[in-house]
Amino acid sequence: MELVNWFNELLAGNLIFTPQTLGYYWNGVVTTTQLVFLSLLVGLVMAVPLSILRGSKHRWIKLPIYAYTYVFRGTPLLIQLYIIYYGVVFVDGIQQTFLWPLLREAFYPALIAFTLNTAAYTTEIFHGAIKATARGEIEAARAYGMSDRMMMRRIILPSAFRRALPAYGNEVIFMLHASAIASVVTLMDITGAARFVYARYYAPFEAFLFAAAIYLCLTFAILYFFRFLERRLLAHLRPQN
Amino acid sequence: MKKLLTVSILGLALAAGTTQARDYDHVRFGVDVPYEPMEYRTPEGELTGFDIELGNALCAEMGVTCEWIEQEWDGIVPGLMARNYDAIMSSMTINDERRQSLLFSDPYITMPGAWFAPAGSDLEEANEETLAGLSIGVQRGTTYDSYATDAFGSTANVNRYSTADDMMLDMEAQRLDIVFLEFAVGQSTLLDSDAGDFKVVGEMVTEPAEIFGEGFGIAFRQRDTALAERFNEALATLKEDGTYDEIYERYFGEE
Numbered sequence: 001m002e003l004v005n006w007f008n009e010l011l012a013g014n015l016i017f018t019p020q021t022l023g024y025y026w027n028g029v030v031t032t033t034q035l036v037f038l039s040l041l042v043g044l045v046m047a048v049p050l051s052i053l054r055g056s057k058h059r060w061i062k063l064p065i066y067a068y069t070y071v072f073r074g075t076p077l078l079i080q081l082y083i084i085y086y087g088v089v090f091v092d093g094i095q096q097t098f099l100w101p102l103l104r105e106a107f108y109p110a111l112i113a114f115t116l117n118t119a120a121y122t123t124e125i126f127h128g129a130i131k132a133t134a135r136g137e138i139e140a141a142r143a144y145g146m147s148d149r150m151m152m153r154r155i156i157l158p159s160a161f162r163r164a165l166p167a168y169g170n171e172v173i174f175m176l177h178a179s180a181i182a183s184v185v186t187l188m189d190i191t192g193a194a195r196f197v198y199a200r201y202y203a204p205f206e207a208f209l210f211a212a213a214i215y216l217c218l219t220f221a222i223l224y225f226f227r228f229l230e231r232r233l234l235a236h237l238r239p240q241n
Numbered sequence: 242m243k244k245l246l247t248v249s250i251l252g253l254a255l256a257a258g259t260t261q262a263r264d265y266d267h268v269r270f271g272v273d274v275p276y277e278p279m280e281y282r283t284p285e286g287e288l289t290g291f292d293i294e295l296g297n298a299l300c301a302e303m304g305v306t307c308e309w310i311e312q313e314w315d316g317i318v319p320g321l322m323a324r325n326y327d328a329i330m331s332s333m334t335i336n337d338e339r340r341q342s343l344l345f346s347d348p349y350i351t352m353p354g355a356w357f358a359p360a361g362s363d364l365e366e367a368n369e370e371t372l373a374g375l376s377i378g379v380q381r382g383t384t385y386d387s388y389a390t391d392a393f394g395s396t397a398n399v400n401r402y403s404t405a406d407d408m409m410l411d412m413e414a415q416r417l418d419i420v421f422l423e424f425a426v427g428q429s430t431l432l433d434s435d436a437g438d439f440k441v442v443g444e445m446v447t448e449p450a451e452i453f454g455e456g457f458g459i460a461f462r463q464r465d466t467a468l469a470e471r472f473n474e475a476l477a478t479l480k481e482d483g484t485y486d487e488i489y490e491r492y493f494g495e496e
Contacts, residue, residue, distance in 0.1 A: 089416070184403065199381050200390075
């Protein structure tokens with residue numbers, strides 16, 4: 001109760017940041033977080049097998065994955081989002097399929113676009129890390145008589161993931177910032193809320209500065225999470241003492 | 242003798258000048274063209290539109306001749322003050338800020354908002370009950386966005402678009418159940434186009450005034466109260482004898 005009073009007093013006399021607009025921002029934070037978290041999670045799960053297969057000796061496995069990452073890294077995310085959001089409706093009869101209840105909402109087309117995009121980048125990050133595995137480690141594994149599969153699981157992947165961690169942390173932050181384009185397909189993410197407040201109160205500075213501050217906070221949270229992970233997982237690389 | 246002549250000619254000229262200023266048998270309108278369908282040029286180059294036709298009808302009613310002078314919007318009020326013309330009839334919304342420097346006639350039109358849905362939709366009325374849980378499309382930052390957000394934001398999903406085109410795409414794609422926009426815009430982009438079959442749902446919306454404004458008015462210099470009064474009388478007459486409705490219907494269809 002006291003908190004509510006304090007809150008109301010804080011906002012008293014403020015024309016732009018009313019409980020209503022703060023509600024929009026809060027919903028924006030929820031939407032952005034869901035969108036970014038889910039797309040990163042699914043993208044990560046997709047990227048692990050793709051990055052292994054990306055290094056396959058067989059051309060017909062390697063090339064399609066390369067084509068996929070090339071296309072999704074070579075075109076702007078905004079275009080991908082437009083194509084998926086506005087493109088699906090040109091598939092005849094899509095409205096009658098079981099997919100429509102999902103595709104009808106702006107959230108799922110955006111989620112698909114973001115997932116495919118981040119999966120492509122993550123695949124390349126992991127692929128690079130796998131390729132950079134020290135030759136000696138592989139030779140040692142072979143000398144122990146490990147099969148390819150076991151070597152991948154026990155030797156290559158654990159060290160590759162550790163190496164990929166800093167680059168992947170950047171990808172997560174980029175993804176958070178890239179999610180700002182979700183508002184062009186009507187999603188009310190943080191930027192969507194800012195655009196709404198801007199248009200309603202003609203106050204671009206207040207609206208967008210507040211959104212920027214929220215993004216900064218989220219970025220710091222991600223930054224510290226990855227710093228913590230790096231400390232734990234890359235402890236062996238730190239100078240002793 | 243010569244001096245007396247000059248003085249009397251000057252006096253006459255002045256008298257003539259003031260008479261003209263007071264009685265206005267010739268009214269010059271400032272207008273910013275184009276702004277369809279309010280004021281624009283036909284392919285033949287002729288000036289027309291709702292403002293133009295109504296303005297001409299008002300002049301005819303008052304028994305004065307009138308003239309239209311084109312002026313870009315940002316210089317339209319200074320032009321009035323500089324006496325380049327005597328009135329502004331150019332889709333100008335009446336508000337308190339403008340009242341500081343201008344005198345307004347009674348509003349001659351309010352741009353209503355209207356609900357549009359696919360013709361196959363079973364929506365007949367647009368209210369909190371019928372729209373609950375549906376997806377409403379609006380253009381971001383417009384009057385219509387404010388209205389839909391305030392009235393239905395808590396019970397329905399309000400989807401905001403940057404352009405009317407994006408909104409139409411999603412309407413055709415069946416992502417939106419209903420859109421809310423300026424009636425005239427909806428008429429030209431939805432009803433009169435071959436994008437599909439659409440219908441108007443429920444009544445036109447012009448209330449509340451805090452959102453929709455007080456409508457468009459003719460603006461005068463502050464001191465021309467007599468002229469403004471004559472225009473108000475003429476407007477009332479045209480509304481009564483059906484001339485106004487006839488012009489309105491020509492541009493905005495049946496009300």
